[in-house]
Each structure stands twice: as structure tokens, then as C-alpha cells.
Amino acid sequence: MTVASPGPRTVAAAMFACGWGGNQFTPLLLMYRRTGGYSVLSVDAFLGAYVVGLIPGLLLAGPLSDLHGRRRVMIAGTAASVLASAVLAFGATGPRPIYAGRLLTGIAVGIAMSVGSSWVKELSTASGDPTLGARRASLWLTAGFGLGAGVAGVLAQWAPWPMVLPYLVHVALTLPALALLPRVAEIRPVRGPSGAPRERRGLLRDLRVPVPGRRTFRLLILPMAPWVFGAAGLAYAVMPTLVDDRLGRWGLLYATALTVLYLGTGAAVQPLA
Template identity: 30%
Template sequence: MNSVDSGGRLGRRASFVLLVCANVLMMATASAPSPIYPLYRERWGFSVTLLTVVFAVYVAGLLGALLTVGSLSDYLGRRPVLVVALLLAAASTAIFWAADGVGMLMIARVVQGLAAGTATAALAAGLVEFAPEGRPHLGVTSAAVGTGVGMAVGAGVVGLLVQVTRHPDAYVFPLLTLAFVSLAVLVLAIPEPHTRRAGGLASLRPRVRVPREARPEFLASVPALVAGWSMAGLFLALTPSLVGTVLHVTFGAAGGLSIALLFLGNSAGGVWAVRHAPRTVTSLGAVCLVLGCAALAVALVLTSVIAFVIGSVVAGLGAGLAFNGTLRAISAATRAEARAEVFSAVYVVSYTALSIPALAAGLLARWWGLEATAYLYIAFVAALSVIAALHAARSRARRRADDGRARSFPTGSRHRVRTPC
């Protein structure tokens, strides 16, 4: 049962805006280190393989938090969980600020992942609960689009700083630390929309389960989920190095700006998808991912920056469309009381896809080189995208056939079968 704690001093609209800002900042911080990775490699002399490990431990921390404390705000309330998550985020940026080697980078990324995993469910729930009355969908849309916008802003802004200074971390991370502490203080002033209840300790037991009725749609959605999130992993972990060493771009901001293009395309796809049928959206997303992969491969063959920019935008658009379409299709196949459980399983698959292929690419790059590994990675995403597109096309054809049969024999029409009295 939901309620609003009258002790909060901020109104509904101000609380909603504050949580939108917290979501965008959390995601911006997740992508902020990516453009700095090439500088870290030069500074401390570690390999591309170790770089992907630094990236992957973030997802390990995030999944650990998501599987344990992800639903804790349903028991303790949104406000305390969000305050703890924001202070954890402040701790992670402070560790980045003080980092003097790859070991501290890993610690910072783990703490950052814990912060993001702790905040994910509480932010999403809070955005729905504080959304303008009569427009609950605005909360879901803000959570989804805010993720892409935050990732784009973090990578883009830090990418530009890389162009003007060799130590962007000395400027970025102190400001982020201050921002997170300030947000934690402000969150204390929002109303508490959720009543505390017992069972918080039991909720910490890790559990991932998909109910029987949702399994066919869930399993059918896995190729599209893995393809879209694997593409994001490629950009966050390896693109800054790829742009410099394979495309020979000397502009320091290029790596961060390419990540920003991917996530801006992702956000645009999420916004457009709201008004269209899930299967249509998934089909178009899978096709865009295939086209984006083709453009990225051409860019590497021809060392074409223009083709790489086009591929980044189209692949980002495809990832955003595919994720939105699959999430809505899975939601429609799931009972309301099991929806949070199924969404947790969706995010476990998604974040695993974000990290494991990127980590594997880092290991392969050690023997095959970065360019050959990038071709294999792109082919992997393209193959999954083709599978997703074929399944979505079959599903649409089956749905049209079912609709055609339903129109031929409408309920209550003169064609119904008469039974003897």
C-alpha cells in the first residue's frame, strides 16, 4: 500500500524532477570513465584485456546489488535506499578522484556498480509514483530515456574534456562527488511514497525466476536483448581505444562523442517506440542493429569516420527500439503480480550481455588484435539481430493471421454455430 509521508518538504513535481536528475546523473557517471580509459592506459601501462576487466567489474557490482538489495525499497521505503545509493555513488567518484593505479580503478568501478544496482529499482519505482497524476507512463518513459541521455551526456562531456586536458579526472570526479552528496541531502526532503513493511531481510536472498506463462516471450526476446546490450558494451569498453588505434582519429574527444551518439540514438528509439506496437518496434530495432553493424564494419575496413558516425547512430537507434519492444512484449505476457520479478530477470540478462561479450573481446584482443576482435564482435551482434528480426517477423505474421481468422468469424455474428435447444 502506498502513502505519502507529510514530513517531506518537496512537492510531487519537484520530487519527480529531482529523481529524473538523480537517474540521469547516475547513468552519466557510469559512462564518464570510458573516454578516460585510453589516458589511464598510457598513465599506468595496462593492456586492453585489463581495461575490459575494469569495465566488467562495474556490471558485477551492479548485478550483485540488483539481485540482493534491488527490491529493498519495497520494504524500507524509497527515500532511505536512494540516499544510501547516492552516497555510495559519491564514494565511487571519490575513489576515482584518488586513484593511482588499476587496482583503485577496479574498486571504484565495483562501488559504482553497487550504487547503480541499489538505485535502479528505487528510482524506477519513485519516478512512477511521483509522475504527474493521470500520466503514469511518463515515469517509465523518463526512467528509460533518462538512462540513454545520462550515458550520452557523461561520455560526451568527458570526451570533450579529454581533448583539452590530460587529467580530466581531476575535474570531473570532484564535481560528481559534490553533486551526489548534494542530491542525497535533497532526497531527504522528498515525501516517502511507500509504507514500510516487514520482510526486508528475506528480500535480500538472491533470486531470478520467470513464470511459466511469460517464458516463451522471454526466451524469444533474449537475442534482441543480448544484441542491443552487447553493442552498448562494445562502445563503453572498447570504442575509445578502437577510434584511436584503428580509425587513427587523433581528436581526443572522438571516443566519448561516439559513445554519446550511440546513446542519443538509443534515447530517440525509446521515445519513438512508445506509440507503436511492440513487435513492430522490435522488428525495426533488429533491422537497425543489422544495418548499424554493417556500417561499423565498413567504417573499420575503409577507416571511415563518417561511416562510423552513421553506424553509431543507427546501432543506437536499433538498440533502443529493440529493448523497448521486447520489454513491452514481455510485460504484456506477464501477470501484474509477477512483473517486477520478470523485469529483474530481464535486467540480469541485459547487464550480463553488457559485460561478458566485452570481457571476452578484451581477452581475444590480446591474441588477435583489436581490429580483428572488433569484426568478430560486430558479426556476433549482427547474427543475433538477424535471429531477432526473423522471430519478430514470424510473430507479426502469426498475429495478422490470427486477427484475420477472428475477423472472418466474429463473436456474436451470423456465422456462429447454433446448438439445438
């Protein structure tokens, strides 16, 4: 049996925490509509702010970590996740903290998905299993997505301070992982063996899809990606609003169950893939 070293476990824990923060907001959409009086359009805009942050996190964080090291960028992403929840805790005061918090959340999740996954895979090479790192990163991130939504929904349904407590729980969960990240080995140092800075390629060059993978990217990944995320959006963002008037006080719990079921299924099938 392969025993993981503390390095990949620590990074995976940070990815888990970022995933938790990324999806804890989703089942609370109905709460913001009811308690905050926001329209459907405003609530959809809150989700849109997350996507706006996710895009640069996914596209730019990887090349930046090639230049400045995985550790530095992942620490910044995990810190952004903590800051996002701290800002969202002030969401009861108006929409601006929600927009800002969701934007930061998207950046944090994008960094976890790109830099965190790469770092975990690099730290897991000593295991002898070439697929261990990818499976570990994907499983921990997806588990964070699902558990974050589940715990936040339950707290908002039955615990006091429903618009504050879920975010404080996430902050408390993430801070230990953030404190341990500086101790993890830097697999991709900024300087080469001679001490000179590594060659810096252009950002546009880093964003290009390698020639051998372009056909697969265009014919398979590009057309499928919107359906993957669109199905998720329909499952736990649109459906609860369509049946909200029939569920009464159980609407929030219904939205939570949908979110956990969708993401829990994704996490459960990964060991079988």
C-alpha cells in the same frame, strides 16, 4: 500539459547523476591505457568490475527497497555514486582505486535502474498518464549516460587534471540531488497502516519472474539482453582500441563521440517509442 511535482523530478535528477557517473569512465579507457600504461586486458577488467557491481544492484536493490523503502535504498545508491567518483579520482595512484570505484559505480547504477525507476513511476501516478513515469525514468537515466561520457571526454581531452577533474565534476553534480532525496515522499513505507512491519517475503521469491511474464522473459528478453549490451560494448569499448594507433591524440575524442552518439541516439528515440 502535465506539470511534474518536485518528488519525481528529484529522483529523476538522482538517476541522471548516477547514470552520469556510470558512463563517464567509458571514453577515458584510452587515456588509462596511454597514461597509466595498462594493458587491454586490464582495461577490460575495469569494465568487468562495473558489471560485477551492476548485477547485485539490479537483482537485490529492488527487493531490499520493498523491505526498507525506496528512499533509503536510493539514497544509498546515490551516495555510492559520489563515493565511486571520489575513489576513481585517485586512479592515477594504481589500479586498486579504479577497481573499487568501478565496482561502486556498478552498484549505484543498478540501484538507480531498479529502485529509482520504480520510485519515479510510483511518484508519477498522479499525472494521469500511466506511461509518464517509465518514460521519465528511462530518458533521464539515458541522458545521464550520454552527457556524463561527453563531458568527461571533453574535460580529459582539453582540461587540466584529466584523470581527476571529470570525477570532481560528477561529485559536484550529484551532491545537490543527494541532499534533496530525503525530502521526497516515501511511496512504499516499511510499516503498514497499523504501524506493524509489513510482511517480509523471501528474497528468492522476490527474484522470481511472475508466471504471466515467464514466456516473454525466456523467449524475448533473455536472448535479446546480451545483444543490447554487447552492441554497446563493441561501439564504445572495443572500436576505439582497434583504431587507436591511427588517431593519435584524437583517439580520446573519437571514443567520446562514439559513446555520446550511441547513447544520445537511445535517448532521442525514447520519446517516440
